[in-house]
Amino acid sequence: MEAIEKLTRILHRKNVEWEIYWEAGRSTSFRAERERLERAQEKFFSGIGLRIGLNGRVGFSYITGLPKDEKRLTELVKRAEKLARVGSKPFKGFPEPNGKFPEIKGLYDRAIDELDFDEAHSLAKEFVDEMKGIKGEQEEYTLSGAMSFGTVNTGIANSNGIEEEEPRTGMSMWVYAVKKGQRSGSGYASQTYTTLQGVHEGEELIRRAMEEADLSQKAEKIEGFSGEVLLEPQAVEALVYLFLENLYGEGVYYSRSCFSVDDLGKEVLSEKISIADDPTIEFSPGSYSFDGEGVPGKKKALVSTGELKSFLLDHTYAALLGLESTGNAVRDFRSVPKIGTSNVLVQKGEEKLEDWEGIIVSKVFGEHTANPVTGEFSLTVELGYVVRNGEAKPFSGNMVSGNVFDVLRKVSWVGKEVERRGSFYSPKIVTEVRLV
Amino acid sequence: MEENILRIAEKTAEKLSVRYFEIRISRVTTTSVLVQNGQIDELSNNVETGIGVRAFKNGWGFSSANDLSRAEKAIKTAMKMAGVSRGPEKIYLGDPIKDTAFLLGEKRVDEVDISEKLEITKLANELLKGENVKNRTTSYGDVIVETTYLNSLGSEIRTATSRVRLRLSSIAFEGGKTGEYWKSFGGTGGWELIERVELEKWAKFVSRKSRDLLRAKAPPSGKFDVIMDPELTGVFIHEAVGHATEADAVKNGESIFAGKLGERVSVEELNVVDDPTLPGKFGSYAYDDEGMPGRRVEIIKNGVLNDYMNDRETSALLDLPPNGHGRAQSYAHQPLVRMSNTYVEPGNWDPEEIFEEVKSGLYMIGDKGGEVDVTTGTFTFGAKEGYIVENGELKAHLRDVSLSGNLLEVLKNIRAIGRDVKIQYPGYCGKGQWVPVDDGGPHVLTRALVGGMR
Numbered sequence: 001m002e003a004i005e006k007l008t009r010i011l012h013r014k015n016v017e018w019e020i021y022w023e024a025g026r027s028t029s030f031r032a033e034r035e036r037l038e039r040a041q042e043k044f045f046s047g048i049g050l051r052i053g054l055n056g057r058v059g060f061s062y063i064t065g066l067p068k069d070e071k072r073l074t075e076l077v078k079r080a081e082k083l084a085r086v087g088s089k090p091f092k093g094f095p096e097p098n099g100k101f102p103e104i105k106g107l108y109d110r111a112i113d114e115l116d117f118d119e120a121h122s123l124a125k126e127f128v129d130e131m132k133g134i135k136g137e138q139e140e141y142t143l144s145g146a147m148s149f150g151t152v153n154t155g156i157a158n159s160n161g162i163e164e165e166e167p168r169t170g171m172s173m174w175v176y177a178v179k180k181g182q183r184s185g186s187g188y189a190s191q192t193y194t195t196l197q198g199v200h201e202g203e204e205l206i207r208r209a210m211e212e213a214d215l216s217q218k219a220e221k222i223e224g225f226s227g228e229v230l231l232e233p234q235a236v237e238a239l240v241y242l243f244l245e246n247l248y249g250e251g252v253y254y255s256r257s258c259f260s261v262d263d264l265g266k267e268v269l270s271e272k273i274s275i276a277d278d279p280t281i282e283f284s285p286g287s288y289s290f291d292g293e294g295v296p297g298k299k300k301a302l303v304s305t306g307e308l309k310s311f312l313l314d315h316t317y318a319a320l321l322g323l324e325s326t327g328n329a330v331r332d333f334r335s336v337p338k339i340g341t342s343n344v345l346v347q348k349g350e351e352k353l354e355d356w357e358g359i360i361v362s363k364v365f366g367e368h369t370a371n372p373v374t375g376e377f378s379l380t381v382e383l384g385y386v387v388r389n390g391e392a393k394p395f396s397g398n399m400v401s402g403n404v405f406d407v408l409r410k411v412s413w414v415g416k417e418v419e420r421r422g423s424f425y426s427p428k429i430v431t432e433v434r435l436v
Numbered sequence: 437m438e439e440n441i442l443r444i445a446e447k448t449a450e451k452l453s454v455r456y457f458e459i460r461i462s463r464v465t466t467t468s469v470l471v472q473n474g475q476i477d478e479l480s481n482n483v484e485t486g487i488g489v490r491a492f493k494n495g496w497g498f499s500s501a502n503d504l505s506r507a508e509k510a511i512k513t514a515m516k517m518a519g520v521s522r523g524p525e526k527i528y529l530g531d532p533i534k535d536t537a538f539l540l541g542e543k544r545v546d547e548v549d550i551s552e553k554l555e556i557t558k559l560a561n562e563l564l565k566g567e568n569v570k571n572r573t574t575s576y577g578d579v580i581v582e583t584t585y586l587n588s589l590g591s592e593i594r595t596a597t598s599r600v601r602l603r604l605s606s607i608a609f610e611g612g613k614t615g616e617y618w619k620s621f622g623g624t625g626g627w628e629l630i631e632r633v634e635l636e637k638w639a640k641f642v643s644r645k646s647r648d649l650l651r652a653k654a655p656p657s658g659k660f661d662v663i664m665d666p667e668l669t670g671v672f673i674h675e676a677v678g679h680a681t682e683a684d685a686v687k688n689g690e691s692i693f694a695g696k697l698g699e700r701v702s703v704e705e706l707n708v709v710d711d712p713t714l715p716g717k718f719g720s721y722a723y724d725d726e727g728m729p730g731r732r733v734e735i736i737k738n739g740v741l742n743d744y745m746n747d748r749e750t751s752a753l754l755d756l757p758p759n760g761h762g763r764a765q766s767y768a769h770q771p772l773v774r775m776s777n778t779y780v781e782p783g784n785w786d787p788e789e790i791f792e793e794v795k796s797g798l799y800m801i802g803d804k805g806g807e808v809d810v811t812t813g814t815f816t817f818g819a820k821e822g823y824i825v826e827n828g829e830l831k832a833h834l835r836d837v838s839l840s841g842n843l844l845e846v847l848k849n850i851r852a853i854g855r856d857v858k859i860q861y862p863g864y865c866g867k868g869q870w871v872p873v874d875d876g877g878p879h880v881l882t883r884a885l886v887g888g889m890r
Contacts, residue, residue, distance in 0.1 A: 033688050038523035041498035042513045043768055044506050047484075064484045065503030079481065086551060089477045117513075121520050142689045178690050178811050186690070186811035216812060224657070254472045255570035256607060258614065336478060369804045369818025369838045373607060373614045376654065378838035378887025380816040382809065397814050399840050399887030401657065436657040436887045 001155075003066040007048065007073045008157065016081065017053035017159045019094045021292065022046075023333045024066060025152030028117065030124035033144045035131045037124060042117065047333035051094070052080040058091040059084030060336045092319035094158040094293065101164055101296045106283030109195035112169035113151040120149055127173065127202045134206050141210055145175040147202075162294035170285060171198050177209035179217045187212025192285040192422045216383055219396035222359075225435040228412065229359040233419040233426040235400075238367045238379060240275060240346060240426070242404045245372035247302055247310075248339045249317030249328075258373055258405075261321055263308050270411040271306040272349060273429075279327065279342035286343035286423025292331035297342065300326050306409075314339050346426040349414025353428045359435065360385040360392075361400055375404040381435070399436040407431050437504070441487075442586055445511045449491070449588060452515045456492040456529060458587035458727060459511070461485070461504075462767040465546055469554050469576040471561040481550055488767040489514040495521025500768040528752040532590035533729070537722035540598045541626025545578040548627045553578070556630060557602070563639030564606050568647055571607040576600075576630070583767070585727045593723050599872055600629050601718070601862055604639055606646040615649030615835065617642050617820060622862040623874070624720040645821070652835035655822060655888035661797030661851075662839065662884045663790055666858035668800050668819050670875030674778050674865070675806035675815045676843040677708050678875075681735050681743075682761070682773040682867075683750035685810045692813040692843065693741060701741045702847035705783050708736040710745055712760065712776035718862030719776035719873040726762035726771050733759050735778075747773050765869035772867060780877030783853025787879045790852045792828040798886060799823040799830060800837055803861060813843040834888075841884040854878030 004022060011018045024046035031039040049062040061079040063072060115123075124147045131143045148171065155165035174190035189208040191201060231239070251257040259268070279288045279297030288297050293315050301309040313321070314329035314337050330340035363382040370377035378401040385392040408431070415427035441459060449457050463485045470478035486502040489510045497517025499510040557576045564572040578600040585593040601622030608615040619642050621633045664672055685691035693701070712721050712730030721730050726748050734742050746754065747762030750773060762771035791799070802820030809815070822834035859876035 033523075036522050037495065038521055039496040039498065039770065040517035040521050041500075041770060042517065043499065044501040044503070044510070045768070046503060060478075060480050062482055062484075064486065065505070083479050083481065083550075086479060086554060087476050089475055117516065144688055144690075176690070178688075180689065184692065184811045186809055250477075254573075255609065256573075334482070336480070365807045365809070366816035366818070366838060366840070369806070369816065371614075371616065371836045373616060374836060376836040378657075378816075378818075378836075378840075380807075380814060380840045380887075382814070396812070397840070397842065397885075399657070399816075399838065399885055401838075401887040434657065436885060 001066065002068050003048065003073070004155065004157065006068060006070060010073055010077055014077070017094055019051040019158040019293070020156065021049040021331065021333055022066065022155045023152055025150065027148060027150040028120045029146055029148035030121065031146045032128045032131065035128060035135060035143050037128045040121065048076070049331070049333040049335070050076055050080045051336065052077070052084045053091050053093060054081065054084040056091055057084045057087050058089065062334050089316065090320060092316050094160055095162060095295050095315045095325065096160045097162050099296055101289040102280050102298070104280050104282055104287050104289055107194050107287055108167045109169045111196045112149050112171060113167065115149055123147065123199055130203050131206055134203070134210065140180050141213065142178045143175060143206065145173065148172045156290065156294040158294060164290050164294060166289055168194070170194055171196060173198065173202055173205055175205045175209040177213040179213040181217060183217060185213045185215070185217025187216055194283050194285055212383060215394040216396060219383060219394040221397040222386060222395040225359060227432055228430055229361055229433055230353060230356045230428055230430050232360060232362040232428055233421055234363050235361045236346060236426045236429055237421060237424045238364050239404050239407060240344065242367060242370050242372050242377060243408060244341060244344070247312050249311045249313040249321060250339055252311055253317050253320050256373065259308065266308055267306045268308045269303055269306045269408040272411045272414050273303060273306055273408055274301065274347035275303045276301050276345045276347070277312060277328065277341050277343070278345060281343050284343050284423060286341070288342065291327040292329035292337040295325045295327040295329065297327050312339050312341060343423045343425065348416050348418045348427045350416050351413045353413060353415040353430070357387050360387060364400060377401060377404055400433050401436060402433045407433055438584055438586065441507050444508050448512055448515050452519055454491045454493050454515045454518055456527065456588050457515065458490050458585065460488045460583055460585055460725065460767045462581055462583045464766065465580045467545070467550060467553055467578050469557045471557045472573045473571060474561060476554065479554060486767045488769070490770060491515040491518035492527055493518040495523025497521060498770045502768065524749050524753055526752045528748045528758050529589055530758065533727060534592045536594045538596045539624050539720065539722060540580070540596055541628055543627040545598055545600055545627050546580055560602065560604055560635055560639055563636055564604060564643045566643040566647060568608040568610045568650065569606050569643055570609045573605040575603045585723065587727055591727045593727050595723055597624060597721060598626055599624050599718060600627065602630055602633060604642045606643045608646040608650055610650050613650045615646040615652070617645035617649060620862050623716045623718050625716050629716070648833065649821060649835045652821060652833040654890055655798070655834045655837045655886055656890045657886055657888035659883060660886050661794050662882055663794060663797065663799045663825065664880050665801040666856065666876050666878055667803045667861050669780055669877035669880045670859070670861050671803040671806050671817050673708055673780050673877060674775065674873070674875045675808045675817050676846060677735060678710065678775045678778045679808050680810040680813070680843065681745060682775070683744040683746040683754060684773040686744055687750050687753055691810045696741050699741055700739050701844065702736060702739045703850045704739040705853050706736055706739050706847065706850055707734070707781035708778070709734055709781055710775050710778045714777050714859065717777040717859060717874040721776065724760040724762045724771065725764040728758055728760035728762065730776060731759040745773055745775060747771060763871045765871055769869050772869060774867065774871050775865060775873050777859055777874040779857065779859045779875055780853065780880060782855045782857045782878055785852045785854050787854045787856050790854055790879050790881050791825065793852055793881060794825045795827055797825045799825050800839065814840065815843055816840040838887045839884040840887060846882050846884055849883040850880060852881040854880065
């Protein structure tokens with residue numbers, strides 16, 4: 001690409017270390033309100049993020065667009081150099097080329113990249129027609145939702161010889177259903193995909209959102225309770241991400257995590273729990289062949305049968321902690337690399353939990369009010385069920401509280417069916433919590 | 437360039453029979469500094485320009501580009517898209533507005549050298565030091581957004597808005613226990629807002645609080661009388677009332693407040709206002725992102741639901757006077773109905789009298805954010821700390837407190853509203869897009885569900 005070649009030539013003339021990260025993409029989305037396609041949008045974006053390393057310091061700056069204009073590119077270099085001189089975080093150099101990048105199938109779908117506006121519009125229209133069809137004469141329901149398509153080409157190059165580019169595509173849908181009556185209920189369902197195959201699941205999402213609205217309307221608060229409950233994947237997701245905040249290398253380095261390097265290898269959760277981060281899953285929205293610093297994506301166990309195996313690391317914090325990057329630098333061109341997750345997998349167990357009798361917590365909200373360091377949480381139950389003699393009665397409005405470390409230590413059963421929610425994969429689990 | 441863009445837009449609109457269009461061209465200058473444990477973790481300074489075009493025909497079309505050479509493509513795309521949508525029949529148009537509004541404060545942040553911004557962030561980080569404090573994080577951010585707004589009515593509005601924010605955070609560890617506390621300062625204005633922060637006093641306060649919380653207890657659980665401090669009242673009213681009175685949720689029939697204008701929804705003493713015209717607050721603005729002047733909205737007046745926050749679309753549909761609450765995260769986002777500065781107006785109670793009123797309950801302090809389901813009215817919000825209240829007196833110190841309730845119940849359970857209003861809690865509100873907001877109020881006594889560990 002001309003802009004990148006020119007920028008590389010400017011940087012070669014200087015005695016600095018450098019890293020260029022670029023993106024160019026497009027997103028198209030359609031928004032339905034009250035079963036009508038009310039809004040359509042298309043966004044174009046591109047930009048270059050530049051990091052310059054100078055005398056053990058690093059500076060970052062970006063520009064939007066992919067300009068070929070030498071003056072703008074030179075100004076970008078000057079700005080990043082100036083910031084490197086003022087000083088930034090401890091700089092441990094940029095990564096060196098380290099093995100081959102994995103080949104991951106299904107991250108790019110030409111059908112999405114080449115989808116023209118009229119085709120995208122007709123897919124969105126089908127989705128909305130499905131909403132109308134499924135709603136039919138049931139005037140008590142109101143449905144809204146969206147369908148989006150995106151394509152982005154991402155590239156990285158640095159002064160150590162890393163150079164790679166990868167196109168990726170994405171598609172997502174969500175549905176929000178409201179059911180009116182004496183009181184109202186709401187339901188929500190969403191999914192993301194890397195290919196167009198997902199469009200066929202629109203109908204299922206609509207039905208799921210409507211079913212949930214139906215149950216939510218009937219749900220009442222239940223009596224307080226302390227003991228074993230079954231958590232469905234959305235509730236597991238809330239707790240697992242709360243736990244994972246303690247595994248970010250930056251938090252470990254700056255003592256914001258409750259773990260230190262000495263805790264690697266220790267038993268921290270129930271032996272029934274294994275959690276991995278894996279950017280190499282085919283056809284998965286969280287996948288990539290290289291991270292935001294050009295480190296190859298690889299699968300790593302974070303917790304294996306309860307034992308802490310790895311932190312999530314980028315190049316800098318891995319070096320500061322005396323470890324190796326796990327390929328978890330995430331970014332866009334506007335930002336410096338930050339540590340993040342790719343696809344998170346909670347490993348399946350062997351239990352058939354379909355016949356569970358007792359309390360089931362399906363959906364929760366308020367995760368950001370929890371304290372990841374102490375692990376304490378109180379979340380509002382958006383939807384749950386009490387199952388007695390095979391009959392499920394929905395409930396909501398209770399709070400579910402506990403300590404995430406305790407709760408994940410007390411896991412007694414793990415289901416054998418894994419559900420995907422975007423880039424999170426999990427079975428149902430049984431553990432002990434308090435319902436207020 | 438602007439004239440050329442407008443000419444292309446007018447020509448395309450005529451050709452495609454577009455009824456209305458608007459264009460936002462923005463130049464955004466940002467600085468961000470992050471210091472952790474004395475080390476500079478992030479330092480950046482950037483400028484970007486971009487264009488967002490929105491068109492209305494049978495529905496809305498929107499297109500944006502962060503590269504102005506794509507302006508013509510963005511105009512044509514937005515207008516073509518408006519033609520295939522099937523949205524509202526009408527929108528509020530009104531008269532053209534030609535104006536210039538600069539909210540840049542007394543000392544422009546882009547005239548302050550980045551080294552000065554770095555120094556103050558480092559100093560604040562140093563001041564947070566204290567026994568058992570293992571993590572000290574301070575962050576500084578400023579942004580100047582200069583926008584030219586043009587629309588098919590002939591409006592031409594030039595705005596320049598500057599916002600600054602400084603955040604101090606401290607985490608203490610001792611014997612396996614953890615205490616965390618933070619505080620944010622800032623508003624709409626210039627560097628003077630940072631110079632006015634009593635850095636030493638507040639850094640010591642934040643650091644001490646994180647240590648105090650080491651000895652704080654987990655809260656009890658159940659339904660309690662709860663006194664909220666002004667900061668928590670802010671997040672409570674934002675979640676419990678604000679989101680449900682954003683008129684897009686009302687229009688779609690999603691809000692529990694839909695069709696309830698004129699009805700009593702709370703105790704008579706409650707007055708809730710959203711006001712983007714408050715000087716210097718983080719959520720303030722002169723014009724919204726639809727080129728409408730921001731107006732004060734009396735949402736709840738003497739306990740009666742009085743008005744919704746609206747945009748060009750919802751004001752026409754609900755037949756309400758427009759009040760300028762169409763806000764977008766940036767030029768690359770479509771405006772949505774959003775809050776600005778939301779607060780509870782003063783009541784008649786002295787804060788001391790409110791405490792005397794509580795025989796057995798909880799005092800909850802500070803904002804850890806919240807969330808609401810506007811359809812069912814269930815909401816949750818977190819407090820940074822709390823105290824048990826017995827016979828009006830503060831007893832045990834509490835940490836990690838989350839509360840929940842049904843908004844209609846909690847509003848009707850309000851027993852006392854203080855006179856001591858504060859609106860100084862800059863933050864961001866997410867609704868698919870992030871916009872700066874502020875909120876607050878006085879001490880308020882109500883009942884809510886506390887999800888404690890005991």
